[in-house]
Amino acid sequence: MIEIKxxxxxxxxxxxxxLNGLNLTVKPGEVAAIMGPNGSGKSTxxxxxxGKDDYEVTEGDILLNGESILEMEPDERxxxxxxxxxxxxxxxxxxxxxxxxxxxxxxQRKAHGENELSTPEFIxxxxxxxxxxxxxxxxxxxxxxxxFSGGEKKRAEILQMxxxxxxxxxxDETDSxxxxxxxxxxxxxxxxxxxxxxxxxxxxxxxxxxEHIIPDTVHVLYKGRIVETGGKELAQHLEANGYxxxxxxxx
Amino acid sequence: xxxxxNIKHTAAEEVLLNQLSESxxxxxxxxxxxxxxxxxxxxxxxxxxxxDLRTLLRGYPHPPSAIQSEFSGESLKExxxxxxxxxxxxxxxxxxxxxxxxxxxxxxxxxxxxxxxTTHEVEIAADTVGLLNSALAENGAVLNVAPxxxxxxxxxxxxxxxxxxxxVLRHLVTMGEESEALFxxxxxxxxxxxxxxxxxxxxLEKGAKATWVISQELGQATTRLGQxxxxxxxxxxxxxxxxxxxxxxxxxxxxxxxxxxxxxxxIKGVNLIGxxxxxxxxxxxxxxxxxxxxxxxxxxxxxxxxxxVFQGQIRVAQPAQKTDAQMACNSLLxxxxxxxxxxxxxxxxxxxxxxxxxxxxxDIDEDHLFYMRSRGISERDSRxxxxxxxxxxxxEETEPEALGESLIEIIETWLDANA
Numbered sequence: 089m090i091e092i093k094x095x096x097x098x099x100x101x102x103x104x105x106x107l108n109g110l111n112l113t114v115k116p117g118e119v120a121a122i123m124g125p126n127g128s129g130k131s132t133x134x135x136x137x138x139g140k141d142d143y144e145v146t147e148g149d150i151l152l153n154g155e156s157i158l159e160m161e162p163d164e165r166x167x168x169x170x171x172x173x174x175x176x177x178x179x180x181x182x183x184x185x186x187x188x189x190x191x192x193x194x195x196q197r198k199a200h201g202e203n204e205l206s207t208p209e210f211i212x213x214x215x216x217x218x219x220x221x222x223x224x225x226x227x228x229x230x231x232x233x234x235x236f237s238g239g240e241k242k243r244a245e246i247l248q249m250x251x252x253x254x255x256x257x258x259x260d261e262t263d264s265x266x267x268x269x270x271x272x273x274x275x276x277x278x279x280x281x282x283x284x285x286x287x288x289x290x291x292x293x294x295x296x297x298x299e300h301i302i303p304d305t306v307h308v309l310y311k312g313r314i315v316e317t318g319g320k321e322l323a324q325h326l327e328a329n330g331y332x333x334x335x336x337x338x339x
Numbered sequence: 340x341x342x343x344x345n346i347k348h349t350a351a352e353e354v355l356l357n358q359l360s361e362s363x364x365x366x367x368x369x370x371x372x373x374x375x376x377x378x379x380x381x382x383x384x385x386x387x388x389x390x391d392l393r394t395l396l397r398g399y400p401h402p403p404s405a406i407q408s409e410f411s412g413e414s415l416k417e418x419x420x421x422x423x424x425x426x427x428x429x430x431x432x433x434x435x436x437x438x439x440x441x442x443x444x445x446x447x448x449x450x451x452x453x454x455x456x457t458t459h460e461v462e463i464a465a466d467t468v469g470l471l472n473s474a475l476a477e478n479g480a481v482l483n484v485a486p487x488x489x490x491x492x493x494x495x496x497x498x499x500x501x502x503x504x505x506x507v508l509r510h511l512v513t514m515g516e517e518s519e520a521l522f523x524x525x526x527x528x529x530x531x532x533x534x535x536x537x538x539x540x541x542x543l544e545k546g547a548k549a550t551w552v553i554s555q556e557l558g559q560a561t562t563r564l565g566q567x568x569x570x571x572x573x574x575x576x577x578x579x580x581x582x583x584x585x586x587x588x589x590x591x592x593x594x595x596x597x598x599x600x601x602x603x604x605x606i607k608g609v610n611l612i613g614x615x616x617x618x619x620x621x622x623x624x625x626x627x628x629x630x631x632x633x634x635x636x637x638x639x640x641x642x643x644x645x646x647x648v649f650q651g652q653i654r655v656a657q658p659a660q661k662t663d664a665q666m667a668c669n670s671l672l673x674x675x676x677x678x679x680x681x682x683x684x685x686x687x688x689x690x691x692x693x694x695x696x697x698x699x700x701x702d703i704d705e706d707h708l709f710y711m712r713s714r715g716i717s718e719r720d721s722r723x724x725x726x727x728x729x730x731x732x733x734x735e736e737t738e739p740e741a742l743g744e745s746l747i748e749i750i751e752t753w754l755d756a757n758a
Contacts (some may be wrong), residue, residue, distance in 0.1 A: 139713070163714075163721075174710070182725075184649050195715045195720060
């Protein structure tokens with residue numbers, strides 16, 4: 089279970105508050121969509137959860153399975169089962185994607201007290217997962233995300249998610265920069281990972297993604313707080329009417 | 340009388356003057372005169388601006404006696420090869436392994452003081468490293484690759500120094516027309532204050548193809564003055580790979596003349612500069628004829644109080660139209676006290692050329708680090724992967740592949756211990 093309690097966040101070294109008392113609970117097996125207009129704090133929420141140190145939590149807490157993660161380093165959060173699919177996956181020249189995947193998988197196995205994967209086991213696992221996402225092994229030999237198209241980057245994010253098997257998945261604007269075909273592949277990849285043990289937070293600006301990844305709950309984020317919560321029909325309402333009436337109601 | 344002849348000599352200069360006055364090498368008098376009048380170069384001498392040799396060279400040891408060596412021929416043999424082939428090994432200045440009669444097919448040569456005590460036509464005139472070297476050299480190899488010969492395997496010139504002494508050697512390699520060979524210069528030393536001055540000269544005749552590797556893993560107190568001079572005739576191809584992974588004070592000079600049309604040159608290097616090390620790579624390339632290319636790439640990692648220097652000069656003479664010369668020097672500073680100075684210098688007298696240079700100094704990208712850590716990779720491991728990625732790239736395309744792997748292994752060992 090993901091529990092975000094009264095979360096207040098500001099940009100480090102600045103007074104500007106981004107999140108102002110955000111409350112949200114996502115149960116195991118649940119897919120929660122977080123929607124909101126630009127500047128509402130969606131990406132900040134995902135970065136704060138992953139532990140980026142450009143932000144400062146001034147009040148409140150984030151709990152995974154009842155345990156606060158605020159004092160944890162980003163790699164400890166990952167080992168605790170958190171995964172952030174980045175809106176803009178960074179290009180890292182010189183680090184072959186395969187080497188990176190192996191380092192990530194083995195680091196997490198080590199943190200869980202498991203043995204490292206042998207090279208044949210690793211390659212077999214990656215080959216299978218990559219095939220489902222229409223990712224070629226040639227692409228994985230290239231430097232991480234370097235020169236990947238927008239669609240390739242997002243598929244690579246979902247591949248990492250599939251390989252690392254996190255319990256708490258945060259998808260930040262995963263639909264941005266995707267054409268319809270890529271959107272379908274990425275959504276299918278996410279849907280395949282849905283399970284009773286796994287909680288998802290799907291952050292998106294548009295309802296489009298939610299036609300492919302059907303959410304259980306929809307939450308509207310505005311000025312750093314959840315101002316409306318509902319079922320999947322809330323997303324359709326937003327698509328038809330925009331954010332204005334809900335924001336107006338909240339204000 | 341020269342006004343400057345009244346300078347007060349430093350301790351290192353006193354010792355050097357003594358040794359020069361006893362030397363019977365041809366060029367000893369020229370070196371003696373230079374040192375006596377001007378002393379060692381200071382920061383006021385342009386090519387030594389970032390490496391004030393006069394201040395940095397605190398002392399100068401005596402040359403080794405024959406018996407004084409911690410390295411035996413055995414330890415030279417045990418040194419793992421960077422690439423398979425034939426090794427001529429020097430322990431201090433003694434030639435201990437690799438008899439010239441056993442040189443691979445197509446290669447002939449001799450080793451000895453007579454071979455060393457000659458002026459090689461490819462050397463540049465009146466520079467400090469070269470003058471001291473030719474005046475004080477005690478040994479060296481002269482090798483000739485026959486025209487058309489494709490030498491099987493690498494020819495390694497291995498140097499080890501120990502005993503806190505000064506080893507001075509000079510080598511000359513001439514490659515005949517259309518010949519091909521791989522040469523590897525290696526430098527190792529014990530952990531005490533040794534001094535090494537090794538000059539290698541390479542002459543490439545028409546169409547000759549060579550790879551020349553300079554790999555140094557000297558002990559942390561050793562001073563090295565090294566120089567590599569080359570001369571390329573028409574259609575010659577040369578790849579120079581430099582790996583500095585040790586030493587206290589290291590000056591590696593590379594001076595070359597591209598004198599034949601359609602000659603292609605590549606210089607690639609990695610400088611790993613640890614706590615307290617000062618490593619200076621200074622290159623001067625001279626393009627003298629039309630239609631030649633040069634690519635120069637250095638990647639540097641500096642930690643602790645390490646200091647690095649890169650000076651890259653490219654001169655394109657007026658007739659050298661259509662020269663394509665690219666130079667890049669990228670440095671990664673891993674500590675607040677680390678330092679790197681880069682001085683690219685283009686002197687272009689031709690009007691139809693493509694020449695570019697770029698120098699960057701960065702620290703590790705925080706966004707890269709965060710991304711990797713968000714996948715569960717520890718900060719330490721993430722940093723190591725990023726640093727490795729930064730430098731490994733330089734040797735990834737190296738031929739033969741085993742050589743590239745050996746160089747990358749040296750890098751990784753250094754990074755594990757220092758970064």
